[in-house]
Amino acid sequence: xxxxxxxxxxxxxxxxxxxxxxxxxxxxxxxxxxxxxxxxxxxxxxxxxxxxxxxxxxxxxxxxxxxxxxxxx
Amino acid sequence: xxxxxxxxxxxxxxxxxxxxxxxxxxxxxxxxxxxxxxxxxxxxxxxxxxxxxxxxxxxxxxxxxxxxxxxxx
Numbered sequence: 350x351x352x353x354x355x356x357x358x359x360x361x362x363x364x365x366x367x368x369x370x371x372x373x374x375x376x377x378x379x380x381x382x383x384x385x386x387x388x389x390x391x392x393x394x395x396x397x398x399x400x401x402x403x404x405x406x407x408x409x410x411x412x413x414x415x416x417x418x419x420x421x422x
Numbered sequence: 423x424x425x426x427x428x429x430x431x432x433x434x435x436x437x438x439x440x441x442x443x444x445x446x447x448x449x450x451x452x453x454x455x456x457x458x459x460x461x462x463x464x465x466x467x468x469x470x471x472x473x474x475x476x477x478x479x480x481x482x483x484x485x486x487x488x489x490x491x492x493x494x495x
Contacts, residue, residue, distance in 0.1 A: 354432035354439065355457070363427045363458070364480055367465030369472075371479040376468070379482040380461060383489040384428070385436070388457050392440035395449070399442075406444040407437055409452040416456040419493065 353385040360384075391415045426458040433457075464488045 360377040392407070394415035399407045433450040465480070467488035472480045 354436045355428060356432075359427040359429075360461070363461045364465040364469070366427065367462050367469055369465060369469050369480050373479055373481050375482040376480045376485050379485040380464065380468075380489075383464065383485065384457050384461050387460060387489075387493065388433070388436045388453060389440050391453065391456065392437040392442060395453075396437070396440055396442050406446055407442050407449045408446050409448040412449050412452040412456065416453075416460075420460065 353381055355381050355385050355388070357381050387419060391419050394418055426454055428454050428458050428461065430454050460492060464492050467491055 357374075357377050360380040361372055363380065364372040364377070391412060392415070395407050395411035398411040398414055399405070402411075430447075430450050433453040434445050436453065437445040437450070464485065465488070468480050468484035471484040471487055472478070475484075
């Protein structure tokens with residue numbers, strides 16, 4: 350449950366994309382940890398929606414609604 | 423700006439970890455898109471915090487506070 354599915358290298362690129370000049374290794378690892386946690390949370394909520402709809406397959410619409418629930422906006 | 427830094431394969435594993443039996447390809451792609459978007463948002467907020475602290479390097483503590491701001495809880 351604790352192993353992250355997202356790797357660290359893309360996190361550096363993601364921060365550069367956001368405009369950062371430099372990103373510490375610890376910051377990249379923290380972003381990886383956080384996005385993994387958010388991802389599992391969204392997937393769990395999406396699973397609830399799929400089960401509620403009588404399906405065993407998570408569909409894109411389940412992820413969409415779960416993501417909206419997870420975020421402030 | 424639109425190219426996602428996170429890949430699709432880990433999204434399937436992330437959903438399985440959340441307890442899903444099956445995940446559609448479109449759902450995995452949507453989760454990838456959403457996490458990429460959330461990641462950039464968190465990184466941008468973290469960058470603001472680092473600049474506010476007179477640094478040019480994003481540190482783990484910037485990511486932590488940015489992630490708390492981005493999520494509902």
